[in-house]
Amino acid sequence: MIHSLFLINCSGDIFLEKHWKSVVSQSVCDYFFEAQEKAADVENVPPVISTPHHYLISIYRDKLFFVSVIQTEVPPLFVIEFLHRVADTFQDYFGECSEAAIKDNVVIVYELLEEMLDNGFPLATESNILKELIKPPTILRSVVNSITGSSNVGDTLPTGQLSNIPWRRAGVKYTNNEAYFDVVEEIDAIIDKSGSTVFAEIQGVIDACIKLSGMPDLSLSFMNPRLLDDVSFHPCIRFKRWESERVLSFIPPDGNFRLISYRVSSQNLVAIPVYVKHSISFKENSSCGRFDITIGPKQNMGKTIEGITVTVHMPKVVLNMNLTPTQGSYTFDPVTKVQPLQIKSTNMGCGENYTTKAPKS
């Protein structure tokens, strides 16, 4: 299925390659570079590129391109999903998925890739299993290793691999048993000229960090589960229970993982915590114009809103701009062709701000 993987940084260097079947020459990436040049934006590189002998499927994560080479028919989403899983694993192991981190830990990366894919087909992708096979690097462990000569690589088969719940390893022990849940919601909204909402929809995820001993069995219930549309679950969740009672019941993996992701559709009248008004006016006989944005909290929400960031994508024709925010700080980058303007404010009042994304706390 997946023949080879190339990691490419933004400047076009191939800094890591891994082959699971016969070696595919680096030159295959030229097709990718070609497509990259054509695309206006780094994020707009077509995910599937067809070349005479191979197909390239790529993702863009954290300023890195993961380009996989395949030769035969395979569901593209399968490959894309796997590449994301690889990136997630790196993130999990090294704290960040950057070129530097990967270069520093190239051996571990290699060992990981070797375990994750066998002959192009995914073998072990659960982070819990991988961590037993290949221990993540820590300062303490590297010190211990250099003294005792023990290795980072586990020599027994992880228990999870064979059990019915591959995501959880056996014999977990914590002195403090804790479980944390983060609810992250992204509201996509379209607000028209007069300030009223045309369309609003929430994409939400619940991320969990579970540090519990033994084999905990948790259930999580919602006040109003009806709101959640298009839920997608971590495999640990019992679907039957959700279907019948709308309760999330699961034996969690150890550590960080994404429990569910969901959508609250526009039919449920998503309330936006802020209001936005804007006006654009152009001066007669001049190339200048004025652009005002007013943003403020909606009173009825009853919660304070913090950490608002406003990003305005100016069209390419804008040469320069003067900003006068009533609150907060701003940056303006005239160099990149997509000239974003960022205004940060710590506390919400009234100001010339404008929002597209508002992470709720």
Added chain:
Amino acid sequence: MLDTNKDSLKLEAMKRIVAMIARGKNASDLFPAVVKNVACKNIEVKKLVYVYLVRYAEEQQDLALLSISTFQRGLKDPNQLIRASALRVLSSIRVPIIAPIMMLAIKEAASDMSPYVRKTAAHAIPKLYSLDSDQKDQLIEVIEKLLADKTTLVAGSVVMAFEEVCPERIDLIHKNYRKLCNLLIDVEEWGQVVIISMLTRYARTQFLSPTQNESLLEESPEKAFYGSEEDEAKGPGSGEAATAALPARKPYVMDPDHRLLLRNTKPLLQSRSAAVVMAVAQLYFHLAPKAEVGVIAKALLEVLTNLANETNIPTVLREFQTYIRSMDKDFVAATIQAIGRCATNIGRVRDTCLNGLVQLLSNRDELVVAESVVVIKKLLQMQPAQHEEIIKHLAKLTDNIQVPMARASILWLIGEYCEHVPKIAPDVLRKMAKSFTAEEDIVKLQVINLAAKLYLTNSKQTKLLTQYVLSLAKYDQNYDIRDRARFTRQLIVPSEQGGAFSRHAKKLFLAPKPAPVLESSFKDRDHFQLGSLSHLLNAKATGYQELPDWPEEAPDPSVRNVEEEDLSLIETRVGLLGGYTEVPEWTKCSSRERRKEKEKPFYSDSEGESGPTESADSEPESESESDSESGSGASSSESDNEDQDEDEEEDKGRGSASEQSEGEGEKTKKRKKGSEGAGEGSSSDDDSDSSSDSSESEETSETEEEQAEAAAWRRKTPPSSKSTPAAKEISLLDLEDFTPPSVQPVSPATVVSASLVADLEGLTLTDSSLVPSLLSPVSSAGRQELLHRVAGEGLAVDYAFSRQPFSGDPHMVSVHIYFSNSSDTPIRGLRVGTPKLPAGISIQEFPEIESLAPGESATAVLGINFCDSTQAANFQLCTQTRQFYVCIQPPVGELMAPVFMSENEFKKEQGKLMGMNEITEKLVLPDCCWSDHAVVQRVTATAHLGRVPCGTSEEYRFAGRTLSSGSLVLLTLDARPAGAAQLTVNSEKMVIGTMLVKDVIQALTQ
């Protein structure tokens, strides 16, 4: 460093080497040094050496062989991880010489204790296969063995191996199908994707298409199919009752295994992996009945955004409204087009869209208006007649709009629907004529069009105007416009030579045009499996496997039967989906077992299953026929019954035929000319002139071409709206059917045309069989044409179901065949030639008719054993010189013979044929069927049944036996005074029963 004894130094060295490999630098020089360390005790060093080996072994095969013995030792290691990794590396070394060793290792590992090692073995199979494909047979054995494995861990990998090595050996799946379905949910997500796509293919080959009977399926509550497992667990009885009730009502029964697959994959829609969701979606797309697709589409909105459905459309429209107010003109235009697309695809909102667009017409901006007009034009085409107001409004706008495309569109609209706006149209033409010279070319063309159309519909008012416009156009600078003007003038203005044309000009200009189809560019990719790489690229990728079409007949479902012990041994899982430890009813185990119990009765009567499948096969045919029949009812039945007036009929036919052909636009006309060849040799020069004109203008002028294309398109695709296109379709067929000898005189009827005629006959035959002929209640079908005298070169053959027992064999249906010779030479040696018959059908030939003199007729009796199916009997009629392919398709009612029984006997027999064998339908009897006589006549005309005496007056009973198998067919009609009635058919042959119900209802409600 590699040569030292210290592991830490070795490790350090290996790390550096691996880093080199990672950067793509060549490290092959170090091969000998590295290989030495393969036996190193340190597991990390060992792993890195493995990495190195796998990378370079191909280049240095001889040296790589040195390491083999280490792996062989590793394969015996007590640690399963080491066993597995040894096998992995061994199989990853691409050295052909070691293929036999690999084979041995794989075989051994396939029966390893540890599922992990078995999984690795499954992975190794495609590796070995790509290295040495000669081992295929042995590998398939291993795959077969591994497929029987019961752990979730192995399932995904082995299916992957199966797909790569032997995707054609679908028979290997049979035994494991149910197991895979049940395991599916517990398999890791990567495996799920592979298994689902494999099962999709499998299901396409093994099950019947559920979409054939979608309308019926939609009626049934979804619950019955997808009753969640708890429902079944709680009350297996009720679940069973529901499923048992289904087959009784439905002619199509979804194979329980098929249902099992659909049900088991449904929860996977909630998977976190997009790939799995996509795989399930494609599975549903390809396998599920239409009704289900809607459900899934809703769940997948964000994945398949181009599946806009009715629920999300208001939102989208609201969004569009905002966009329209945008400043950016191009954006607005694009938005309007998008609205148009939405409106085309989703009928419910069409009016809303139209209203919105009409509002836009009063927009100040001209571009917006123009764009709206173009879209409105397309929309109006889809439902004309109701929108006079809009057209009037548009007509007013012509004064203001300057964008040529919009002006042209408006003119076209007015011309097209000039009958709806009789007052305004001439006025518009007057205005346009005034400004004709100043217009753009595209507008001018439309002005000519409009003038021509008006001239035809309303020549009094517009005659002068039209001539004025045409003469203006004659001296236009653009040759295209000049051509068009000349062409139009020839067509519409009556003159001595062009008289034939002007008669049909109206048909030509005012032919109903099919609505345009606005669709996105993804439409043409349907032939690829959804969500596959090929689908995305719209090109066939290597290794892409075509999704097979649904099979005609369902293969035997019993092949999937497995020993019960097998299933109960399946590992149950504490975790996912139903494995809730505290409440035992929910555990996977119990629900599975219950399901197993439930399944058992299904599979035991596989005989009953095969019944409905046949009906599902024949269903669509007869449906479509009845569709077309309803459209053309009058014409076809007329032609069938009035044999004596054939000559007149033919004249009429010719008239309508030629009209029709011209109505179809120039293309058809040209085609006809070509095909008829010498037949039209008498046509004048002028004729060919204008037709060449037409072909020229066709190439150049956009709209004309559009129309012609549309006409061609219309004939290719099945009619979208029932009434008019269906009628057209039929009259088209009549055209060929009735082509009289004078038009097609000498050209010998080729085999192709003969078979075409045979096809047509098959169609007309069933048409009329559904229409009960009131003249002879005994044999409904009357005489039907088997071979037309044109196709038969003077030999005309009709046939009729005589409803008399066939003397030779009581299982045969006797068919009377009437020959008549209308040629001037005698026909000799008439007999039945080698029949090509479907399985089970046999024909008793009639004695050869030695000679048939001109003008003479003869009769023969043919016996056909249709084996209780409505499959057509195809055979050849041979004369001494020629062979004609003909086919006889029996209406279902002719496959039986009446039985006389008493009321008590009837009731007793009916009691035996309950459940699956009973088919009930409700209907409303029309007024004309309220009398006893009418009902009995209609029923007996449709089906060859005998009436059974009955105590009450509101119930009619009929009984018969099928000819071939002698199974009883009991028909009960329970008619209530108000006209509501219930029709029940009890028969062992469910296919027959279902079709009979349909036919009888058709006969009664007409």
